[in-house]
Amino acid sequence: MAVLGAVWGLLAALGLLALGLYCCYVRYIHSKYDHIPGAPRESFIFGHLPILWRMLRKQEFMHDLFLQWAEKYGPVVRLNAFHRVSLMIVSPEGVKEFLMSPQYSKDPLVYSRIFSIFGERFIGNGLVTVCNHEHWHKQRRIMDPAFSRNYLIGLMETFNEKAEELMMKLEEKADGKKEFSMLTMMSRVTMDIIAKVAFGLELNALSDDQTPLPRAVTVTLEGMTKTRIPFIQYMPWKQKLIKEVKESVRLLRRVGKECLDQRREDIQNGKEVTLDILTQILKGDALEETRDDENILDNFVTFFVAGHETTANQLSFTVMALGQHPEILERLQAEVDDVLGAKRDIDYEDLGKLTYLSQVLKESLRLYPPVPGTVRWLEKEHVVNGIRIPANTTLVLSTYIMGRMERYFKDPLTFNPDRFSKDAPKPYYCYFPFSLGPRSCIGQVFAQMEAKVVMAKLLQRFEFQLVPGQSFKLVDAGTVRPLDGVMCKLKPRSCAGSCQA
Template identity: 70%
Template sequence: MDVLGAMWGLLLLLLSVSLLAFSFYCCYLKFIHMKYDHIPGPPRESFVLGHLPILWNLQRKNGLLHGLFMQWAETYGPIEYLMSPEYPKDPTVYGQLSHLLGVRFLGNGLVSDYDYDHWHKQRRIVDPAFSRTYLMGLMDTFNEKAEELMKKLEEKADGKTELSILNMMSRVTLDVLAKVAFGMELNALHDDQTPFPHAVSMIMKGTSEMCLPLLKYMPGKQKLIKEIQESVRLLRRVGKECIEQRREDIQNGEEARVDILTQILKAAALEDTRDDENILDNFVTFFIAGHETTASQLSFTIMELTRQPEIMERLRAEVDEFIGTKRNISYADLGNLQYFTQVLKESLRLYPPVPGTVRWTGKENIIEGIRIPANVTLFFSTYTMGRMEKFFKDPMTFNPDRFSNNAPKPYFSYFPFSLGPRSCVGQIFSQMEAKVVMAKLLQRFEFQLAPGQSFEIVDTGTLKPRDGVMCILKPRIL
């Protein structure tokens, strides 16, 4: 009886402690609720889980989270906040990108580094490799890889065969980035079995699912998690071999390759910095961010052009006037494609592959009469702002003239490459590549969307066309 009594006593003690702990937790949650309740927003679904049940339900239905954010902004009103170096990147959010499912991913690279001073030193090393002057010397590679894509498309351009534009764009942008940035010949356009495209797809899937609490411990996710982890390790392993080989070539006095990696290593040497792990972080960052986003932008643009015949014809006329039948497009040619620039910008307004950025407040602020507490995560959504009447008249109409020279500039409401000092280092690279590929495509092919294709968007770490933009191509008759 004494043993039984002791067991009951222990059980009651544990129950009492658990109830006390839960009570304290509920008091903490109430405190958190009171801290934010004055900020306009949707009602919580759950006292304990907040808005998470809404987000989980949306994910189960394969809905678009940013579409929900837009509905909330229209219903409860956006709070306009100005990005500045005063508000650093959120360490919690970007810390998850530093290590993905326990494996070092972006580490302290340019995207994920939330220490401003350390980031600034990196940016100083990387900037020369992405300068307009340096990138002009890479036009031959842009043309070479774009021509390889055109030849692959010619094989399918029979007016009947359906092909995924997103898939083809992902493969060509991967080949371009590998060659221009790291001197690597991946041949993703010619080899469906090369592991890199699959590895990148798995990694992006990992970034889109990392918001799920306790993902690593979910029984049904173990195979997926292992594949994501191996994909990250593959990218870092190849990057390490590439960096070590390039440094050895430079030390042996061999003729340096004209690519971004060589420029970065030289700049790092001038800064007396030899942090290979950090350079490797940026290798992975460039690979992930540098091809996924451009491939999605190109695919969204083509998708939209299939229902914009007047814009399509105006684009073709500009290509015919300034490029004609030339196979080797020059940097000067790109500068003449003004309407082309407007179309690409308008595509990024409606379909930004990176839908926003996250910042963190270190102190309390009053914005539009609303008190924003200190130590709060702020989400700046270019997707939401780009689709709101408040910022763009008739926002759901695809209208490139919004970005003509005479049009009012959309200051602070349009930032597909972020804003300020932490804006994307690769935006010039990206838009040069997009122009070369798109100009050649319009120069050579007629294309239309295959039957049954939707214009829906899916979030896989970056925003993509849900159906892959299945198109039917045929040669253009001049």
């Protein structure tokens, strides 16, 4: 017993010594950043994390807290977590410096969190997450032709086809009484679109989103949000969810592998194949000395998950905003009637004429960006807005925060699409829903074409009303989405575009 007691005593002493040394290290890190403004730390070791954990538990939107801190302490705000200090940059000068230049890479520590989920490889080193600039540039060069103007024009047929299927589903609900989630419907149609145009898959999620693949995407996205809960993988009551998430990730990658093998076989056999994202990836991969199927699957999952979720959220937020502003909705429907009349198939040329719809979609992205911001890694000491930033620092740049600051947008909480009219002043380096610079989103033109087609058809056919009693709160679930799902009632428009035909 005496020996056992001595061992425990030694272990306790070593533990205290380790804790003491760690506290000294934390104090040393603090001293490097204490000249930078920030909210009071709630804990010496945990920093601001206890505040954020409480908000996460209550489903409160932490970006609004960051907005308050930016207004109070900006343009550079300190965020503490353990021995790491991140800095929130909320100045156009900082955004221009850190996003427009390729010398600032994405933060490997931050993006490694979605490399895998609960030990299963998820997005890996795909186009969004890869931090090495040379590796990213090679992937981007391979992908670019699949997002060229000519290719995107060729997608109009699929955009129309899938949007028309959505309209048929909505007609079944359009009795002015049925209540349904617009977010759910938009998620289904955008999933069907990305599956078809990127990988040649017919999912039919609009008919049934509980089939294996759509269900796997839903569960995987839920898993992404749960990874932020500390020590969740050790909680016995969460093991069923964790198992489902891991199985869903494996299914996504397995389906991707099947698509990949089939398409590769078709190309080798000289069959005519669609020039979609998958074909483009394989063409680029064929030029490489070594085959990297895992990286190809990374991009399959990246486009599949990110390519539908963000656009679905944008469309839902746009419906939410229009339901709250009937005068904007009326003006928008007048434009759609004028441009489209009663025609069912929207042409590429029509999209350019829907200028007010473009403004509405941009304003929706200002107030409700599905991706609130991005993160960069600063290797060398730098000075921004007169504030010295130490080397080896994580930088957080938020379009959500800057889009809601009075200093950049007059009356920022008002939904006003005229901010983006042709004659309005341009919001340089304070509005970046698709990021900026070389790492800006490759799919932004694709996404906005898709959003325009779906919204134009919806506005052409239906009157919609928001169900009373919704909170209209936002939730950060990996992407920013409406907490209540944008509950709506629909009824057919009396003229449905024919009055202008």
